[in-house]
Amino acid sequence: MTTARTAARLPRLLSRRLCHRAYSQAAARGGNEVRIVEVGPRDGLQNEKKTVPVATKIELVDRLSATGLKTIEAGSFVSPKWVPQMANSSEILSHLLDYPPKSSEPLTYQWLLPNTQGLDNFLSTYSSHPSNFTKTDKPPALNTSSQDPNSMPSTSPSSTSSSLLSPHKHEISIFTAATETFTQKNTNCSIAESLERFKSIFATAKELSLPIRAYISVALGCPYEGPNVSPHAVADLAVSLLEMGADEISVADTTGQGTAPRTAELLKTLAAAGVDVADLALHFHDTWGMALVNMIVGLEHGVRTFDAAVAGLGGCPFSPGATGNVASEDVVYLCESLGLKTGVDLAALAGVGEWISEELGRENESRAGKATMAKLRGGKGVGG
Numbered sequence: 001m002t003t004a005r006t007a008a009r010l011p012r013l014l015s016r017r018l019c020h021r022a023y024s025q026a027a028a029r030g031g032n033e034v035r036i037v038e039v040g041p042r043d044g045l046q047n048e049k050k051t052v053p054v055a056t057k058i059e060l061v062d063r064l065s066a067t068g069l070k071t072i073e074a075g076s077f078v079s080p081k082w083v084p085q086m087a088n089s090s091e092i093l094s095h096l097l098d099y100p101p102k103s104s105e106p107l108t109y110q111w112l113l114p115n116t117q118g119l120d121n122f123l124s125t126y127s128s129h130p131s132n133f134t135k136t137d138k139p140p141a142l143n144t145s146s147q148d149p150n151s152m153p154s155t156s157p158s159s160t161s162s163s164l165l166s167p168h169k170h171e172i173s174i175f176t177a178a179t180e181t182f183t184q185k186n187t188n189c190s191i192a193e194s195l196e197r198f199k200s201i202f203a204t205a206k207e208l209s210l211p212i213r214a215y216i217s218v219a220l221g222c223p224y225e226g227p228n229v230s231p232h233a234v235a236d237l238a239v240s241l242l243e244m245g246a247d248e249i250s251v252a253d254t255t256g257q258g259t260a261p262r263t264a265e266l267l268k269t270l271a272a273a274g275v276d277v278a279d280l281a282l283h284f285h286d287t288w289g290m291a292l293v294n295m296i297v298g299l300e301h302g303v304r305t306f307d308a309a310v311a312g313l314g315g316c317p318f319s320p321g322a323t324g325n326v327a328s329e330d331v332v333y334l335c336e337s338l339g340l341k342t343g344v345d346l347a348a349l350a351g352v353g354e355w356i357s358e359e360l361g362r363e364n365e366s367r368a369g370k371a372t373m374a375k376l377r378g379g380k381g382v383g384g
């Protein structure tokens with residue numbers, strides 16, 4: 001059942017189906033292609049206790065860019081006092097703009113930010129690069145091809161020179177949460193205040209044709225308010241964010257407390273509120289080992305975009321005890337076992353997982369990644 005407020009908004013939300021939105025065509029409802037949003041370089045690294053050298057972060061993004069992944073969240077523009085590990089994200093962005101990874105297909109890099117200061121910091125690097133627009137230039141037009149959702153946006157000839165043109169896109173992600181306590185702990189504001197902050201971000205991003213993904217954290221359990229987060233609160237927030245202009249909603253199980261029945265209930269509530277599965281991504285942490293189970297529930301409900309981190313890296317500094325994201329290698333293996341296509345080379349991705357685990361001195365949390373590496377080394381017992 002939808003809340004009265006959500007029900008009242010339904011006609012307006014449904015009319016938005018007629019508008020083009022950047023991601024909905026990338027993950028058509030119920031198709032056999034799955035889009036993986038690799039969040040390892042951001043969500044995966046933000047909680048690492050030891051400072052990860054920027055060269056390692058850049059190498060991680062470059063290596064991931066060569067695996068067939070098409071969307072990579074590469075860093076965040078948040079307060080370095082709150083999350084010191086992300087302090088050098090502008091250097092990673094500069095690197096990607098100066099040396100766009102060679103890839104047979106255009107990639108999309110996403111950058112997480114909480115407020116206009118984060119957007120300004122992102123834009124000061126992004127817009128200053130010769131191959132990108134500045135505010136006074138005509139912005140790149142959104143790609144409108146339903147055939148190739150990742151294809152290069154057309155750019156203003158006045159602001160670019162073809163030799164400098166990167167084939168890749170950069171987008172932004174904003175984040176709020178389904179509970180007041182988590183929102184306060186994570187961003188020092190209420191949920192309503194977080195939406196208020198987003199208004200100017202939407203205005204600028206729309207002016208510059210920058211697509212926006214919006215996360216809703218703690219959708220299936222809050223470290224401060226407990227596991228029973230209201231699915232109606234999540235749906236209401238998703239509707240608000242879509243109405244504000246979000247191109248995609250990533251519904252996040254930050255604590256990994258989600259179970260199959262509660263994931264199903266949440267997805268039904270979102271659908272009843274008028275949220276199209278094609279506009280949804282699911283973001284699972286694997287604290288209780290339920291991430292792949294919940295992902296299958298998502299697949300059964302038609303979701304085709306999933307966030308994951310190579311080697312199962314990750315954790316949120318403001319969700320104590322929660323472990324990493326579902327491992328990208330495990331997601332690829334699961335999809336392949338179900339006959340779904342990800343476009344990702346599992347062996348290449350497993351190699352990246354092994355490399356970054358060694359670099360960080362931590363256990364590789366991907367079962368499929370470790371099995372793939374064992375198989376590549378000639379292990380006879382791993383099958384696969």
Ligand SMILES: CC(C)(COP(=O)([O-])OP(=O)([O-])OC[C@H]1O[C@@H](n2cnc3c(N)ncnc32)[C@H](O)[C@@H]1OP(=O)([O-])[O-])[C@@H](O)C(=O)NCCC(=O)NCCSC(=O)C[C@@](C)(O)CC(=O)[O-]
Binds near residue numbers: 076080
């Ligand atoms: C939102 C704030 C900034 C409010 O933090 P605040 O302290 O209330 O901010 P403020 O506006 O009062 O500013 C305080 C200082 O921060 C600076 N500042 C202010 N904004 C920025 C910025 N964007 N970039 C760089 N610096 C910034 C600002 O300039 C000032 O500097 P000072 O004058 O003291 O030197 C802070 O709470 C913050 O950065 N929070 C981010 C926390 C975070 O990154 N959490 C992890 C990501 S979310 C997550 O993990 C969940 C997700 C998405 O992965 C999904 C899931 O798994 O659930």
